Amino acid sequence: MDRKMKPFLVATAVALVLAARPAYAYLDPTAGSVMLQLLLGGVAAIAVALKIFWHSILRALHLRTEAEDDER
Amino acid sequence: MTSGSTDTRASAPQPEGGSFRDRTARVFLDGGRVLRGLGPRAFEAWEAYSRAEFFQRLSASGAVVGTRCLTDRDRPNIGDGCVAVLEHDRVPFVSYPYEWSFSMLKRAALLQLDLLLAALAEGFTLKDATPYNFQWRGTRVQFIDVGSIEPYREGEPWVGYRQFCQLFLYPLLLQAARGLPAPKLLRAGLDGIEPRFCRSLLRTRDLLRRGALTHVWLHALAQERFASTQESSVARLAKGGLRRSMVERTVRGMRSVVARLQPRRRRSAWADYRHEHSYQAGDLEAKRGFVERFVAARSPGLVWDVGANTGDFSRIVAPHAGYTVALEQDEATVDQMFTELAAEGNERILPLVVDITDPSPGMGWRGAERHTLWERGKPDLALCLALIHHVVIAGNVPLPEFIDWLTGLGCDLVIEFVGRDDPMVRRLLLNKRDDYTDYDQGVLEACLGRAFAVESRLPLASGTRFLYGCRAEGRG
16 A cells, blocks of 8 residues: 555545444445445545545535536 | 366256356356357457457466357257357366365465456456356366456446455455464355454454455445445446556555465464374385375276375375375365475366365255265265274264265275274374274274275284275276
């Protein structure tokens, strides 16, 4: 693991801990395994993670719709 | 895919019990042939990767099983929906990851990653990452599931990541960190170890090991966090701009983690057995000569060396046999045997972790996805040297039942009886009530006499050990 990636890793780990939710039925174990790869693919993948996270915030605040995301 | 079992009685191609998961490239057994029926999409993929440089290079080196596309004239009918049929080279004896030692599983893991990296470099990927896609030719590992190679679509993550963790990384990591034998962990379930269970088995300080924090702890956390998500994660990553170079970086990182793993071991009494046995001078030489003469006179196709220890007798018989499977219950001893044989490039002896008093059962869907040990090929000859006292006294299997099981294999037999005066037997009985009235040379000879023709007999000079060379009824 690159030294420059460690702060990203720690920050994401903290975010995951804070965001961990109880599990429900019809769970998909592959989703987490796929999303984790944003941490493993280097700095460029972290940038993709931040982009996805930022789009999620915009959608949560109703500043952008999923269709608008798809068009970009 | 798994390669074929050795049942050659089937008259029409039969679906292989372990290959149903891949509906587009199912494996069929046709007598002694291993066939794979391809649907339209799988055939399109084959047309592409069979011309790729990486596939041709790895096939030529033997890292990928030899595969041919049959012409219409040679092509058996294996059902609707197949537009093409591939034929694979047969594997001498099918084995499963829960029968492999640490070094064997690690070697398969590294080949899986190297194959994926080679494929990615040329625009392909592998949709699986399971050790069940590998088989052995002696100590040479081979990838057999060519149907899992497909074109890489930009934006796609490493789809086999979770499977690789559960079936390769976690068993290796748990053996390296905690000394838990990987074969026992893998026999608990065909899907391997889930991240949350691996996390529970590791200590806090184990998270300092390279890869443990990300691939175990964060992996378990991410699964909990995203388990109920309503959106396709794969689509989110593709939309976000995930690129092939990022996937390659992930795979290279995993390779670096796996390459550093070493098994944590306590000293194994079995691995030192060749130096600590109770043979008197000359007895071992006499035993070697007896075994070699008996086997050489028969030239058997398949030999099982049951209780092989470090494989000394497997080596003696291997030049006279088609293929030798060395079965030993102690993982550390098998790992030592594998390491020594692999250093020689031996392709005629397959070492496996098998306790003959608790052999591999049928597992998975219908109990037929993974086959029992004997369904994968009964031996023509079995060696049971310095074994019977462990089976009867340590394993509590009645001696007549053990001989009955051997009789059922229908093979010739070399068996050694170790008398009650032998130091090894005395050691086994040290803290046990001796109810083993069946553990008797007379009982053994009576059992052998009923089921076999005892062709040769050799008492060793120690006076406590006896060798029998037996021909199975119906064998010439």
